[in-house]
Every structure is written in C-alpha cells, then in structure tokens.
Amino acid sequence: MTVSARLEETKNAILKRVSAKPRVGVVLGSGLGPFADTLEGLQKISYSELPHLPASRVLGHAGNLCFGKARGVEVVCMQGRAHFYEGHSLDSVVHGVRTMARLGVSAVLLTNAVGGLVPTWGVGDLMVVSDHLNLTGQNVLIGPNDESLGTRFPEMSEAYDPELRSIAHQIAKDKGITLREGIYAGLSGPCFETPAEVRMLQILGAHVAGMSTVQECIALRHMRVRVGALSCITNVAGGTEGNPPNHLEVEETARAKRGELQTMLEGWIEAAGRLS
Template identity: 35%
Template sequence: MLNQIYDTCEFIKNKTNFIPEYGIILGSGLGDFAEDIKIEFTLPYEEIPNFPVSTVSGHKGALLFGTVGTKKVMAMQGRFHYYEGYDMKQVTFPVRVMKHLGITKLIVSNASGGVNSNYKVGSIVIITNHINMMPEHPLRGANDERMGPRFVNMSEPYSHHMIAKVKEIAKTNNIEVKEGVYVALQGPTYETLSEYKMIKNIGGDCVGMSTVPEVIVARHMDLETFGISVITDMGNEENIETVSHAEVLKAAKMAEPNVRLLIRELIKLY
C-alpha cells in the first residue's frame, strides 16, 4: 500500500505542486462547499492512479486543491463506501494520500439518521465520538509502522480543541448545533425501526454508513480530526420516517449553508 500511496502522491504533486494543511471529505449533499474554496486545481478521481471512483449520486468524484482564507486545503468531492464493494483499505486510501501530501488536520462531513429525540430533520450535529459496527476494520492485517502504530489510541477520535472552536463559531453566528455519538453501519439499506432502537440503546445519537473508517485511519496517522453530520431523517421508538436518497440530499441541502459557514470559519481560525 505504501508504494501505491507514493505513486499516487507523486502523480498529484506533479499535477499541482501543492502542499495542503487541511483535508476535507464532503459527504452527501455537502459538495457545494467547493464554492467556498478558491480552487487552483481539480483532479477527477478517474484520472488519479490507484484511486477508487465514487458510484453514489450526489458525490461528484474529484479532488480539489485551493485556499480558504489563507489556509491551503484539499477536498474530496465525494467519498467511498464499503457498501459500494470496496474493501476498507480502498475506502480509506484517500485519507492516507492526504496525509502524505502534507495535511495535519482532517474535517469529515456526512448525512445521517437521527435517534436522539432532541434532533430533527436538518439538525447539525458535532460528532463527539463514534461506535464502529462496520463488518471490516480498516487496520486489519499486517501493520506498517511507517504509517502508524499497531494499536491506536482512540481516547480522542474527534479533536476537543476543534469541537470547542466550532461551538464558539456557532454561538457567534447564532447557529444551533447539537452534539452526539455517530454509529457506523455497513448499509446500503436504511435502518429498520428495530435497528434504530438498538442504536439508541447502545448509546448512539445518529447513524450512517461512512466516516468512522476514515477517522480510524486518520488517528492511525495522528491527524487531528473534526466530524460534522446533518440529520436527514428520524427514527424513534414509535415510528420511522419513509426515506429515500433524494430526500436525504434535499434535507442535507437545507442545512448546507450553515455547515459551510462552520467549516469555513474553523479552517480560517484554527
């Protein structure tokens, strides 16, 4: 894998000559954050050696390089999911590439289903912790110490400093934000009512099909990480909302302006 990372990084460096500080993964319905980046280079996934190609509607499939304020960033317009048929090493490969290109901080965003009764469709949730229920672990197999330690300390998967900064930004801009624990399931089916009940019972506040493998690999490589989620549907003990991917994208779009502001100001100020 390390040789593949080097090959991919060499290709990207030759195309861009760009050293980013921040990496950003833009999830479902949040791809328009690209408008907040002064873009210098765009590389479609299909042109990048060793990169998977996103197959999900709403994921545009390109690496963007540019600036937000004075900070150099690279952003993934669309991520890769285990349910698409990729293994976890493929799903998380771009995070390793971003690290080797120079990033020290990673921001991940997603759309998720809510089980916390304090949430509603359109709620913005700062992810404070997660529960990994994916059927494959991204660090399974032989460990290469050049990429990170065999056993990873996950006591602070999401940066307390970045969380505090975003809460300050939200308060200053009168944006309501929630906090919560994100549960990662395989997908691609949305959850049953019984699964929503299980998620609540084990301590989850919201549920989705991404993010956690990326964060595990980010922490493996000692990247400071921040996660944010938009609640796009709700499931509670009495009923479950009918949901489709189109409705998920629509709900994410509702919250997108505020999410964009929070991410933009975090990058500028931290």
C-alpha cells in the same frame, strides 16, 4: 503492492498536477460537495485520473480531489467519497484520507449526512461528533501493520479532537447556529436501519447513524492526524409511519443546509489551519 507504495503513487501523480501544500483536509459527504466549488484558486482532479483512488457511484458524490484556499488556508477537499457498501475494499475507502495525510495536512474535517436517533432533534440539525461506535464488523487496520503509517495499536480515547470540537462550538455560537454534539454509529449500509436497529442504537447511546466516517477516522488517527467530524441530520433513522427514509431526502436536506454548513466549514478550516 503495500499501502505505502500505493500512497506514494497517488501523491506523486497529484504533485505532477498541482503544487499546493494543503494544511487542512475536508471530506464532503452526500449533498455537501458544492463547498469545494467555493475554494479560491480552485484546481480539480477527477479521482479517475489518479491511481488507486476509487470513484463513488452514489448520487451527490462528484468524485473530485479539489485544491484551493478557504479564509487564506490551503485546503484539499474530497468532493465525495467511496463507500464500503459499494464493494470497495476498506483500504480503497480510506485511500483518499490517507493521501491527504501523506500530502502533509495536520487535520482532516469529515462531513456526513446521517439519520437522527434523538426524538427531540430535527431534520436539518447539525452535530459535531464526539465519539463513534464501529458497528460495521470491520476495521481497516486488520492485517499486517505498516509501521511507516502508524503503530500496531493506535489509541482512540480522543479520536475526535477535543480542540476541534471546542472550536466548532465557538463558531456556531458566534454565528447563531444551533450545533448538537453526540455519538456517531457507523454501519455498513446500504440499507437504512430497521425500527429494531434504531431502538438498539438508541440503547447503545448513539445519537446519529451513518454509513461512512468511522473507518476514515481510524485510518487518520493511525497516521496521527487530528480529526473533526460534522454531521447533518438529513432524515429520521428508521423513518416515521408513512414516511420511510430515502436518499433523495438526504440530498434535499443537505442542500437546504449548505449556508450554515459553509459558514461552519470556513470557520473550522481557518481555525484548524492555525493548529500544530
């Protein structure tokens, strides 16, 4: 079955359950899922009830497709994502965001929990992604190109939409939130980085490291959907002496930053909903 055919099956299954016409899509990373529960008129569909949507087995990823409104804007949220390191194919990993595109969203806001690579940045800092390094050794577009999705050679010079980034900075300024900007290094995981890998990433110019987002961004830009990405630094990449990183630390930090993250997302969704 082609990618397009799988997307149509998922889309049709959704439309039998909800009549929403979302304008903005949001992907909620580790520990960030509770944002979806704040949507007005919330309707949830478990990934397990939809064809071709893989369920995540990682703590902090509930596995629901959520529909509702934020600041009056129709939204579809992925409450958790599947990861390549879980053994899913890349087509499966990006099926959720591709489905959002098929539902008609004009922009998708990706969130993620990351390890920080800048010594002067702290755990709990937020960063808007300006660019990425695809260090996974994979690309979801390898193989025959589906022309109904996009061109064979998608242009990626502005993968993370400049207007969405500017909007994020204005929201942060208005709300008194410190917002960094930088480059996301995408790794396959599931191992946290070694100290040598951290030094390599710093030399390459990355500011944070994570195990998601990159393939989603590639798939969305292939389908000509605007992309914004917001990272929450939940641990120090590579750990510090006597304090190795762990997933519980990721969850705890994300929980502590939910207030700021909700403020950022609500404002971002409202502004993104006005973009053409």
